[in-house]
Amino acid sequence: MxxxxxxxxxxxxxxxxxxxxxxxxxxxxxxxxxxxxxxxxxxxxxxxxxxxxxxxxxxxxxxxxxxxxxxxxxxxxxxxxxxxxxxxxxxxxxxxxxxxxxxxxxxxxxxxxxxxxxxxxxxxxxxxxxxxxxxxxxxxxxxxxxxxDSEEKINLHTSLIGSGPAFYFEIINEFENRLDGLLPDNVSKRDVTLLFLTSLISAIKDGENLDDLIASIKSKGGTTEAGLNLLYNKNFIQIFSNAVDAAKNRAADLSMD
The missing domain is CATH 3.40.50.720 (NAD(P)-binding Rossmann-like Domain)
Structure with missing residues (x-):
């Protein structure tokens, strides 16, 4: 032992x-x-x-x-x-x-x-x-x-894998806040959230291409496209990437303190 x-x-x-x-x-x-x-x-x-x-x-x-x-x-x-x-x-x-x-x-x-x-x-x-x-x-x-093979990759891991869950939790928190306007009192928000997240995991578990999955949900002129366009116009992808970089840079700063 x-x-x-x-x-x-x-x-x-x-x-x-x-x-x-x-x-x-x-x-x-x-x-x-x-x-x-x-x-x-x-x-x-x-x-x-x-x-x-x-x-x-x-x-x-x-x-x-x-x-x-x-x-x-x-x-x-x-x-x-x-x-x-x-x-x-x-x-x-x-x-x-x-x-x-x-x-x-x-x-x-x-x-x-x-x-x-x-x-x-x-x-x-x-x-x-x-x-x-x-x-x-x-x-x-x-x-x-x-x-x-490098300390730089440890810093990236710190931000992407270590801090990353908190970024996703913020999104999930807002998802659950919006469920307040949808669910009846006898339905648990957390149960719905878990089922929703499990469905996402199931969708990607066999290595499906993410762009293909997005395309399978999005239709031209539809609701998904409207929401995605707003995210793209607000540079959501870049904002997420910048958050990863900010955490990574802080990890590097800590190494110099």
């Missing part, structure tokens, strides 16, 4: 832990200073450990703290963690080179998962100077994982 310890047990760590709990090959522990996160660990029956004990006892340590807290943490870890322990950082903007400087001689991996990991539907990019099938297998258990 492999011992995986989480330092920082906020939203992302909780998603990773929930996904990993489904695999009996992993023994999970956590360390945090936040009372609500500690209460969550207790509720999930996850052992809480001191930083020193977690670093010493874990085969793999996953760092899930905010970038601003990373270097102080690494200075402490550097005094206690074994050089054979594998270290995974999921912090946006903290480069592999900076991590290697802060934790010299260690086996370090940058991983950029997303919130889907809690349901084993996550998408994770991994960047490291070392190849390691075990790290790849862990994140593949949480969904789909792949190795990227």
């Amino acid at each position: 492999r011992k995986i310890g989480f330092i920082g047990c906020g939203h992302m760590a909780k998603a990773l832990i929930k996904g990993l709990q489904k695999n009996s090959a992993f023994s999970i522990s956590g360390h945090d200073r936040n009372e609500s996160n500690l209460a969550w660990l207790e509720h999930e029956s996850i052992p809480q450990k001191s930083l020193a004990d977690l670093c010493i006892e874990s085969d793999i340590v996953v760092i899930c703290v905010k970038p601003k807290d990373m270097y102080e943490l690494c200075a402490t870890m550097n005094k206690i963690i074994d050089k054979e322990t594998k270290i995974i950082s999921v912090a946006a903007g903290v480069t592999l080179e900076n991590l290697k400087t802060a934790l010299p001689g260690r086996k370090i991996f940058r991983a950029m998962p997303n919130i889907g990991a809690k349901d084993n539907l996550g998408i994770t990019s991994i960047f490291s100077s070392k190849e390691d099938n075990e790290i790849l297998e862990i994140f593949n258990f949480l969904g789909k994982a792949f190795v990227v």
